[in-house]
Structures are given as C-alpha cells and as structure tokens.
Amino acid sequence: MKGIRQLAEHLDISIGTVSRALNGKPDVNEETRRRVLATAEQLGYVANQSGRSLRQGETKVIGLMIESGQETVENADNFFLGVTSGLQSVFARHKLDLLMLPCPGDEDPCEYLKRMVARRVVDAMIISNTLRIDRRVDLLSRAKIPFVAVGRSLSADNFPWIDLDFEGVAERAVERLVARGHRRIAITAPSSDVNLGYVFVESYRRTLERLGVPFDPLLVIRVKSSEQGGYQAAHELLQLEDRPTAVILIYELMAIGLYRRLMESGIRIGRDLAVIGFRDAPRARFLQPSLSCFRMSLYDLGIALGQILLANMPAHRASYPDGGRNIIWPLELVPGESDAFEIGAPA
C-alpha cells in the first residue's frame, strides 16, 4: 500500500473523504467510514507522517533527550528507561509517540538539541541532567518549543521542571546521622556543573549548621557520578585526617564502588563507617550490609513529567488545567544496615 491516493482509488471515493474517515471527523457517513477503515486495515495503510506533519505543522512526537557518550553509558543507570513507561502511559492517551534522542558523546548537547528542534522532528522535548547554567533551557525557551526538564537550572527563572528532592534527602540524611552521634559526616558531590550538586551540598551545609555541627569543606568529596567515582570517594575518604564516621552518597551506583574500596581496606560498613546512599537502584540491592537509601517511583515520575509537558503544549493544555509547572519530587527513606549504629555505642 502506497499512499492515501491509492487507498481512495481502491475505494473509488475522494482522498478528502478517506482522510476525514480515517481521522474520525464527524461529517462522514458511518457506512463510508466503516468501509474506509476496513480497507485501510486490510491493505495496511497508515498515513505517512511527513505528509501529516507538513500539513498540520506538528509531528505528534515527543523527544526525550539522553546523552550517550561512551563514558556516560558505562555507568548509566536505567533512569530513563524507567521514566519512559510513565511518560508513554500519559502520551498514549493523546496519540503522541515518545522517541528517545541520544546525543552522541562527541557532539555538544546544545548543538544537537538545536539541530533536532530546528528540523522539527519533535513537537516537544524532555531534557534532563540540567546544568547549573544550561544553554538548552534558553534555547528551548527562545524557540518556544514546549519542554520540561528533569532538574532545575539557573538559566531561566520560570520554566517547567521536576527535580528530585535533593534538599530533603541531604537534610534527612544529615539529621539521621547526627542523631546517631556523628559529627564528622562526609558527603559526595558530582565533579561536573550539574545543578543538583549545588543543591545537595548546600542543603547538607545548612542542616549541619542548624544542628550545630561545624561544616568542614574538606568533607565534601567531588568525584564522578559513577561506580568508579564511589571507589575514588572511598579512597579519598580514607586519606582524610580525623577520618569521618559517616558518608552520604549522591548517585546510586556510587555505593557499589565505595563498598568495594572500603572492603578492600577492612573498614566495616555499618560498624566503622555509616553509609547512606541516594537512590534505591535495583542493582544496589544486593549490597552487604544492606544500604540505607532513598526510594522513589520512576514510573510515577514519568507520569508527572508527561503531565507537566502536556500542560505546556497548546494543543493539550486544556486537558491539564491544573498542570503545575514545577515539582520537587519526594523520596522515601529505606533504612538498611549500612548506618545502623551509634557513635560511642559498644561494638
């Protein structure tokens, strides 16, 4: 089956009527519609998207940008795949398709995004991993492409985003550790300019001060957000004079590398050192002793992201009247054994 023209000829009616029947327009005889739908199904006709897009000015495609550099990939978690299901459940109701746009590692993310947006392959974008200063946010704002970001940024002061509750996580982790007698609490932070690092460390600092524990900048360990970064963090931690009795991690896979390095040096996690991890990744569930960490539903996050995005698309806004623009996404503490001891208590 080629195009609508062949289908129309086959049915011996005009292409206009075929189009109206296929698109569920009301002014079509029911009998005609049935014939059209049946024949289209039988011949496997589906409208060419380029033709539709050109005429309608929209592609019915939402893009999810991900970064696929080789290094990123080695340590990538399934964050995006997890979010995808939730997003699709929302988009399906509007007959929108989600495509993932993997930015090559050797291409500037902003250039890549610009190219994709200018080519008009998508109607709207989801971006993530937002930097503190992120030109993509400006780009999308200026181009008036509907978008939503996973992560805040300083680049524009009023754009749609959802961010994980890094403040809350750092705050509760610090409170929990201080309550157990810890005074020397280290924290890991990403070495990149990603915005969450600032938020995380800042909340850690504030909470310490509120609880009357001095903030020591030496205890902020900047490493890559990866398993290797966790290994490195443990390594640096072991070098510190007046070694900390606790450490708070920021990225789920860090725990794996950190555990490995600590075990190598004979440190007993949950006895000699308290560890609180960030997100409860499936692949960190095996850790012994079990990791105290924070949990969230990627699926639900995907739903929320989808709703915010649609609320910002002219064609769908009406369906989401209460579409909040910004959400701080809460995480729930899952207590484990990795921080289950009190400083000064008998071993």
Add this chain to the structure above:
Amino acid sequence: MKGIRQLAEHLDISIGTVSRALNGKPDVNEETRRRVLATAEQLGYVANQSGRSLRQGETKVIGLMIESGQETVENADNFFLGVTSGLQSVFARHKLDLLMLPCPGDEDPCEYLKRMVARRVVDAMIISNTLRIDRRVDLLSRAKIPFVAVGRSLSADNFPWIDLDFEGVAERAVERLVARGHRRIAITAPSSDVNLGYVFVESYRRTLERLGVPFDPLLVIRVKSSEQGGYQAAHELLQLEDRPTAVILIYELMAIGLYRRLMESGIRIGRDLAVIGFRDAPRARFLQPSLSCFRMSLYDLGIALGQILLANMPAHRASYPDGGRNIIWPLELVPGESDAFEIGAPA
C-alpha cells in the same frame, strides 16, 4: 526563522538556489553559497525535516527499537546505550540520525513496529531480542524496509543479523568446567521464546555429549533473564537432588541474584559451586568472589551493526561493498575466582 522562503527573501534570491547551496550541490556560485550558509547560520535556519522527507522519500533517520515495559526496564542493562555510541559513529558519516523507539510494555511489539514503519518515521530499523519465531522479521522483510537484527530467528532464512556467539560461550564454559572435573553442570536459560535460549542450551548439550558427560534435562533451569531470575535459579539449583557442582549463566545480571541466594544458604562460590557468568556487565564487577565471565565491546558491536545496516540500504550500499550480512560476535573469556577450583581437590 521560519522556512526556506523567508531565508530566500532575506537573501533576495530564489528558494531553489538556497536549497542547492545548503545541500552542497555543485552548480552554485561559491560566493552565493557562502552568503547562503552564513545567513542560514546567523538566522538559525535548519530545513524542516517533514518537507525534506516528503520530497525525498527518506527521513535520514534510523530507528533502534527497544522494549520499555516496566518489568523489562527494572532489569534492563545498558546494552542498548552501549551499542548506541558505535552505531552513531557509523551513521554520523552519512548524516543519519539514530532515534530510539521504545515500544510501550502494553503494546504488541510487532504492531508497534508496523505503525512506526508505516508512518515512515524512519528509513531503516534495528531490532533486537529476536524471538525464535519473530513476526517483526517477516514484517520488515515484506515491507522492504532495510533492517538488521541483534539475534537470529527462524522466521526468515536470509536476513541481516548479528548474534552473540552463544554457541561458543556455552561450549567453552562446558569445556572449562569439565576439564576441572565437573560432571553435574547446570545451565540457565530464558523462560521466553527468545532465540538465544535455544542456541545456548543446544550448544551446551552437544558439548557435554562430545565430552562424554551425560545430558540431564533437569539441569536446564528456565528462569527470567533478570537479577530475580538469578535468585530463582539458585533457589531451584539448591533443591535438586544430586546437586550440581557448577552452573553456567546466560544473562549478565543473573549473577547478582544468584550470588545473593547462594550466600544466604552458606554455599561458597568458587569452592562448593563453580559459577560462570555470561557478559561482563559493569555492575557485576564488584562481585566477590570475582565472576568468571565473557567479555565483548558493545561499541564495536554497534559499529558492526551500523555497517551491516548501511550495506543493506540502497542509498548507502556503495560505501559498504563487503558488507557481510551475518556475524557471529565472539566473546572473550575473563577468568575469575568463581570457578577457580577442581572437583576432588583438597579444600
């Protein structure tokens, strides 16, 4: 900047000349070309893809289909993200963009593929996780869409694919274990109809027979290809009378669950039971004792996939004259401690 018309008006030349200049056609005055390129850059003009696609009958987009059901996702590894970089490095040379098409968990993969193909959003497809009988292979063959599959299938007898060397892996694993005195060797296999399961178990059976070790169907443990599946496999293994002394795994994450269950029951891996894992996943590197497993480069696999695909696209065939259609992708054994003992040797 809107379309080519505005750009042409701005330059005060015809849209035809603008188009030719932008597309690098030879019959354009160099001075004119410079002006056009400079102005396009300055105004941020990029050709609307729908217009191009409609006119040229091709989208310059290659689709990589992945399955994004919630369950799949929980256990998904980074296989695809890893392959993506290699694919892109090949496609970039031809100005082709790679998009990932995540099939929703509640949609039939074949219907999804049919829809995407019929809408003509991509010029060619990469599919994976091929089933023993896979309608997608028929669909793509009949629709004459260039494609390449990761994994063989019985559905068509001559289509482009690359498959991991499951035969070789099973064969070498069995040989290695038999050489160390094992006679009761269990193997895991996926519970689904995915083709690799058949290949893997069949090679295991043949190798056992060649080495004079009886094949016992009870030692083929069918479980989900996931961490949980590994846990389950260990569980079933422990129930077997005349318990096996070795087990061969098929999916990288299985090792994690398997280790956990074995540790719970006090079995010493590498002493009481030999384990050989499948692929060397980053997140399995922490396992203690270290896992004997097989290694491959996802990046190189991506390159090979890209080349085979292009060799099957009329527009690019000429660049890949020796584009082999099928490749069995080798894996290299990485010896670890998990099988480092001989049956009958003093403990």
Add this chain to the structure above:
DNA sequence: CTGAAAGCGCTTACAG
C-alpha cells in the same frame, strides 16, 4: 549559475 514550477502525501476550509 539561477529561477520558475512541479510535486512529495497529507488535511482542511470551501462549495455543493
């Protein structure tokens, strides 16, 4: 070397 025109496949006012 450049311009004018056709046409890719569709949807949608507009007439009837």
Add this chain to the structure above:
DNA sequence: CTGAAAGCGCTTACAG
C-alpha cells in the same frame, strides 16, 4: 455527506 482544490516546506528536473 462528499469532492475539488489549496497549500504545508522542501528538492529537483528543466529552461534559460
């Protein structure tokens, strides 16, 4: 309720 026609943005023979 249906058909004929315009036009979305582009590329490409075809004239000149």
